[in-house]
Amino acid sequence: MTDSQVQSVSRRSFLKKGVVGGGAAAAATLAAPAVLAQSPVVVKMQTSWPASDIWMDMARQYVERVEKMSGGRIKVDLLPAGAVVAAFQVMDAVNDGVIDAAHSVSAYWYGKNKAASLFGTGPVFGGNPTTMLSWFYQGGGRELYRELTQDNMGLNVVGLLGFPMPAQPFGWFTNPISGVSDINGLKYRTVGLAADLMQSMGMSVAQLPGGEIVPAMERGVIDAFEFNNPSSDMRFGAQDVAKNYYLGSYHQASEAFEFLFNKDFMDDLDDDLRAIMEHGVEAASTANTAFALDNYSADLQKLQNESGVNVQQTPQDILEAQLDAWSEMITELESDPFIKKVLDSQREWVERVTYYELLNSPDYRLAYNHFFPGKLPS
DSSP: OOHHHHHHHHHHHHHHHHHHTHHHHHHHHHTOHHHHOOOOEEEEEEESSOTTSHHHHHHHHHHHHHHHHTTTSEEEEEEOTTSSSOGGGHHHHHHHTSSSEEEEOGGGGTTTOGGGGGGTSSOOTTOOHHHHHHHHHHSSHHHHHHIIIIIISOOOEEEEEEEEOOOOOOEEESSOOOSGGGTTTOEEEOOTHHHHHHHHTTOEEEOOOGGGHHHHHHTTSOSEEOOSOHHHHHHTTGGGTOOEEEEOOSTTOSOEEEEEEEHHHHHHSOHHHHHHHHHHHHHHHHHHHHHHHHHHHHHHHHHHHTTOOEEEEOOHHHHHHHHHHHHHHHHHHTTSHHHHHHHHHHHHHHHHHHHHHHHHOOOHHHHHHHHSTTOSOO
16 A cells, blocks of 8 residues: 555544544544644656656646645645656556556557557547547446456556547658658557557558657657657657658547556545546646647647748548558457447447537638638648
């Protein structure tokens, strides 16, 4: 049991004894507020991000909300990747109780079970990131995640998703690309099922943490890469190793942050503190979205105007090939009964919800071009 868990159990025991001890004991307890001034529950939380990444700022938005909502009863010790364990090892660390919580993405433990990638980096079926995050909370995704982690894998974790990430760019390339033939044979960085997808399209794939990408490009280990967004990419120096940046792709079009908690730690929390830890994910999700749209858009302009990056949309030929590749992969993946169960659930949700979304959405591109003519690439 961690120190913070001991504090939580001790606090509960103290309060229960105060009630059992009768009216006089309870009155004495209430008359001595100093006795009730317990030390805060300290949550050791590690991310999968370097200290300089914008996602550390977004993890801090969660920390700030949890600490304020708890009135100081929770203190989160937020640590960057590598402080306790490597970026891809946070699931193990949370499961083992080495850390109490983690801020990551589910694709990072895809090597344990491919179904992990379905909770962020799977086929999108036409649903956008908000559609898929809504599936997690309203369409049965949360229960399927619990079934995968706790029942199927026996992991001692509780997991929640937050922040519907904008679709990830296809990535950074040394030379311009115009179709599938231009990417054949390239050594490319991505993660999760996207690695299988790109491999099937003729690329040679390496799965690397964000902090290792630029050094790998400099050493020639990879020829091209994606990470996630203009701000993260710019902060780790993507513009220094490649100048062709392609936005919009189906390889990771509906990801979200994964908030991992040690189950024993969460079970030992007082009910109100557990609620704050859980619902803080929802609060941070809204804050993250606004923060991301502000920073990602501003940093994209910096990449274009200050770093000379050629920003384009991913060629249609590649997008169509990605969809064909997903269709083939789905057939193979569904040989696993649990994966089929998840994909069936996602398809049912997207077919109904996205039907409404697409019919209800006006053509925003048309409106943008009306008021800002000539801005978008032709």
